[in-house]
Amino acid sequence: MLPILFHSRPGREANPAPQPLPLPGRPPHPTLTPCRASQKRGAGSAGVQEDGTIAASDHTAPARNHGTAPGTLPVVSLRGVTKRYGNGTLAVRGLDLDIAAGGFVSLLGPSGCGKSTVLRMVAGLSPVTAGTIDWPRATHDARGTPRPKLGFVFQEPTLMPWQTAIDNVALPLRLEGVAKAERHRRARKMLALVGLSDFAESYPRELSGGMKMRVSIARALVTEPEMLLLDEPFAALDEITRFRLNNDLLRLWEARRFTAVFVTHSVFESVYLSERVIVMAAGPGRLHSDLSIEAPVQRDEAFRTSPDYAALCRTVSGALERAMAA
Numbered sequence: 001m002l003p004i005l006f007h008s009r010p011g012r013e014a015n016p017a018p019q020p021l022p023l024p025g026r027p028p029h030p031t032l033t034p035c036r037a038s039q040k041r042g043a044g045s046a047g048v049q050e051d052g053t054i055a056a057s058d059h060t061a062p063a064r065n066h067g068t069a070p071g072t073l074p075v076v077s078l079r080g081v082t083k084r085y086g087n088g089t090l091a092v093r094g095l096d097l098d099i100a101a102g103g104f105v106s107l108l109g110p111s112g113c114g115k116s117t118v119l120r121m122v123a124g125l126s127p128v129t130a131g132t133i134d135w136p137r138a139t140h141d142a143r144g145t146p147r148p149k150l151g152f153v154f155q156e157p158t159l160m161p162w163q164t165a166i167d168n169v170a171l172p173l174r175l176e177g178v179a180k181a182e183r184h185r186r187a188r189k190m191l192a193l194v195g196l197s198d199f200a201e202s203y204p205r206e207l208s209g210g211m212k213m214r215v216s217i218a219r220a221l222v223t224e225p226e227m228l229l230l231d232e233p234f235a236a237l238d239e240i241t242r243f244r245l246n247n248d249l250l251r252l253w254e255a256r257r258f259t260a261v262f263v264t265h266s267v268f269e270s271v272y273l274s275e276r277v278i279v280m281a282a283g284p285g286r287l288h289s290d291l292s293i294e295a296p297v298q299r300d301e302a303f304r305t306s307p308d309y310a311a312l313c314r315t316v317s318g319a320l321e322r323a324m325a326a
Helices: 115-123 165-175 180-193 209-221 239-256 267-273 307-325
Strands: 019-021 046-048 054-056 076-084 090-099 104-108 130-134 150-153 227-231 259-264 276-281 286-293
Touching (some): 090 115, 115 150, 239 267
Antiparallel strands (some): 046 054
């Protein structure tokens, strides 16, 4: 992926850390204090099964921070971020948000609340009108400009129809000037991780919707980004494919150790995937709730059908309802 440039400026103090959502029968954590991960997500490095799905290994992944612990620099820090379009529409107002390294954060909210706009501003695809987006951990160029390594997965796969799967995945490396043999080696490795080794020479028209989205995810990860931004990548897929890709994404996240920011309309998807859910309100878009998901079990079908998962979904759904009424 091409480097994305930001200009860093001092910002205001951050919002309080996310409030943890306790499971039934567990005492709540103190509110308004930095929340550290207390659970372990039960999958580690990924392996590809015969059916093309990504299987978790039998060891446990290390715990991750839900928010940014005291004294720890976030990957990205938003301060007073505002977006107003040329027609006068105020899309996002005064957003303050820190995202910790290695976390999985979902942006949840109704249509028109600015979720995708926030993601595009973080990616440098849309300029901020006011406020700052800082990258405390990023390397800097000779001019002192931060150059974070980002990957972006759009709502549609956006594949080149005249390119094979392997050439689509290798495209960011080609733009970086990587030699053909090396970029194909790395692209094949990523296709194996998403279960598509046998489809490296296939064209997009020969792939299903879920397979095309896997190619898109592989392309976003081939440059080994520090942060992966995903803008409702599974919204147009059927429920069965969506469940499978949710699991595949979690296995990739646990294997590759990137920071994930995931935009969704789905309460159920946000709880299943995330350690932290940012609930946004509309008119204009703004942060309404910052919730930490306490889920001390492996994210799998057993969790998806458990009372704990249902309770967490009810809590997040309640926060979303309040945001929609705000």
